[in-house]
Amino acid sequence: MVRVELRGVIKKWDDFKLEIGELKVKDGEFLTLLGPSGCGKTTTLRMIAGFERPDRGEILFDGKPVNDLPPYERGIGIVFQDYALFPHMTVFKNIAFGLEMKRLPKPEIERKVRWALELVGLTGFENRYPEQLSGGQQQRVALARALVVEPEVLLLDEPLSNLDAKIRERLRGEIKRIQRELGITTIYVTHDQEEAMAVSDRIAVMNVGRVEQVGKPLELYYRPKTEFVARFLGLSNILELEAENGRACLNGLCFDVAGEGKVRVFFRPESVYIKSGDTAEVIDYELLPGRIRLKLGIEGEVILAERFLEELPFSVEEMPERVGIEVRSFSVLD
Numbered sequence: 410m411v412r413v414e415l416r417g418v419i420k421k422w423d424d425f426k427l428e429i430g431e432l433k434v435k436d437g438e439f440l441t442l443l444g445p446s447g448c449g450k451t452t453t454l455r456m457i458a459g460f461e462r463p464d465r466g467e468i469l470f471d472g473k474p475v476n477d478l479p480p481y482e483r484g485i486g487i488v489f490q491d492y493a494l495f496p497h498m499t500v501f502k503n504i505a506f507g508l509e510m511k512r513l514p515k516p517e518i519e520r521k522v523r524w525a526l527e528l529v530g531l532t533g534f535e536n537r538y539p540e541q542l543s544g545g546q547q548q549r550v551a552l553a554r555a556l557v558v559e560p561e562v563l564l565l566d567e568p569l570s571n572l573d574a575k576i577r578e579r580l581r582g583e584i585k586r587i588q589r590e591l592g593i594t595t596i597y598v599t600h601d602q603e604e605a606m607a608v609s610d611r612i613a614v615m616n617v618g619r620v621e622q623v624g625k626p627l628e629l630y631y632r633p634k635t636e637f638v639a640r641f642l643g644l645s646n647i648l649e650l651e652a653e654n655g656r657a658c659l660n661g662l663c664f665d666v667a668g669e670g671k672v673r674v675f676f677r678p679e680s681v682y683i684k685s686g687d688t689a690e691v692i693d694y695e696l697l698p699g700r701i702r703l704k705l706g707i708e709g710e711v712i713l714a715e716r717f718l719e720e721l722p723f724s725v726e727e728m729p730e731r732v733g734i735e736v737r738s739f740s741v742l743d
């Protein structure tokens with residue numbers, strides 16, 4: 410297990426610049442690089458792996474620079490989106506490959522491969538070929554192959570994006586379980602915010618070559634610092650208000666804020682509670698499984714609210730034209 414750090418890292422392509430002032434991944438931590446397509450997640454991971462060299466800055470494992478080390482000397486295991494298994498080799502051979510390259514004795518290879526197969530739930534599949542496996546099973550083989558060499562850092566680049574939704578959910582749970590069981594420092598790349606929230610200890614949200622914010626999933630979800638982070642992680646209400654004496658109001662809806670003057674108040678639709686009253690107009694609503702999403706209007710601003718149906722003080726059939734609202738938690742954007 411090691412700690413991974415990026416310091417002052419810069420990588421330029423023709424029309425793209427990646428710049429990471431500082432990023433620290435703790436011992437045994439599961440950190441996810443999350444961001445839209447093209448923001449630089451894969452490039453960051455490839456530099457940590459050693460497939461790409463930074464133009465400037467340092468990558469450190471346990472405080473020691475690894476810039477000059479090739480991938481095979483960094484103690485990493487890596488899993489790609491497209492599995493990258495050898496098609497002409499059995500599952501056993503695929504997993505054993507790295508160990509055979511290291512010329513380990515045969516019984517030891519056998520023992521390690523069995524351990525890895527059990528870890529990923531594929532005991533009994535050792536003689537199959539990749540084409541005889543489902544996508545999810547192939548990705549388990551890729552994971553076993555990455556882990557069998559007992560790496561100190563596990564790197565995963567969108568490992569679930571070629572799989573369908575159900576398998577994706579199951580496998581992400583398994584990846585998390587295995588990561589906890591081994592306590593291995595893990596860096597995971599995805600553009601899927603739900604996946605990132607489900608598996609990560611912390612998430613680094615990236616946007617056009619920069620890390621916008623790093624934090625625990627719920628911290629980022631409920632207390633984003635920027636509009637980009639807020640919107641990337643889910644449905645958002647952002648109100649531009651004028652604060653006076655520490656209070657910013659939109660009609661009867663008031664927020665106690667620290668600043669004065671212009672402020673941007675942020676809250677999630679789930680933080681908006683519905684009461685009887687007349688603060689907001691019900692513009693529209695949409696039923697979701699067990700829940701309702703309301704589009705509310707106050708002085709020309711639209712506010713989204715999301716509640717479980719049983720939390721409404723009225724039935725959907727008797728939806729009033731106006732309701733009262735209470736925002737129970739919010740934050741102020743930078």
Ligand SMILES: Nc1ncnc2c1ncn2[C@@H]1O[C@H](COP(=O)(O)OP(=O)(O)OP(=O)(O)O)[C@@H](O)[C@H]1O
Pocket residue numbers: 422423424425444445446447448449450451452453600
């Ligand atoms: N070898 C390369 N040569 C030139 N440009 C590159 C190279 N690799 C990446 N880029 C550019 O760097 C930018 C970031 O790419 P990167 O693959 O790191 O993003 P990403 O966030 O992982 O996106 P995606 O989710 O689509 O994979 C893109 O604009 C890409 O075109």
